[in-house]
Amino acid sequence: MWEQETCPSFHGGDQLKNKKLLITVFVIVVIIAGLLDLMFKGLFYQMLPESIQSIVSNIF
Numbered sequence: 280m281w282e283q284e285t286c287p288s289f290h291g292g293d294q295l296k297n298k299k300l301l302i303t304v305f306v307i308v309v310i311i312a313g314l315l316d317l318m319f320k321g322l323f324y325q326m327l328p329e330s331i332q333s334i335v336s337n338i339f
Contacts, residue, residue, distance in 0.1 A: 316323045318339045324332065 317335050
């Protein structure tokens with residue numbers, strides 16, 4: 280029905296590729312933020328039970 284030539288706002292697979300790239304970057308940032316939080320004993324680290332905190336302290 281809609282062809283790419285008649286509808287310039289149709290991006291086809293570009294939107295899917297951009298969405299996958301955005302999700303990938305977001306996941307990488309979250310993983311890095313989590314590791315930094317554990318390394319520097321941030322808020323997430325402080326919310327963990329003490330038994331898990333001791334395990335994490337031995338790793339980092």
